[in-house]
Amino acid sequence: xxxxxxxxxxxxxxxxxxxxxxxxxxxxxxxxxxxxxxxxxxxxxxxxxxxxxxxxxxxxxxxxxxxxx
Numbered sequence: 001x002x003x004x005x006x007x008x009x010x011x012x013x014x015x016x017x018x019x020x021x022x023x024x025x026x027x028x029x030x031x032x033x034x035x036x037x038x039x040x041x042x043x044x045x046x047x048x049x050x051x052x053x054x055x056x057x058x059x060x061x062x063x064x065x066x067x068x069x
Contacts, residue, residue, distance in 0.1 A: 002019040003017060003019045004019060005018045006021075006022045007023040007031070007034070008027065014034065014037065021034075025057040025060070025061070028060045036065075037065070038067075039066040041067065041069075042064045042069045
């Protein structure tokens with residue numbers, strides 16, 4: 001019964017009433033509002049994409065704020 005949203009495409013916008021957001025590492029790098037929002041839980045799949053700590057994706061993912069990561 002989660003209210004979910006795929007944050008992708010040209011007309012993407014982050015809604016306040018969403019329980020679950022699915023997006024890409026590429027958009028995580030570009031979209032400041034994803035990195036500034038306080039999340040209850042942050043789950044990163046395909047973590048090999050952020051294995052190298054020097055990459056932009058890795059740095060963007062470490063900036064995410066969440067109660068649980």
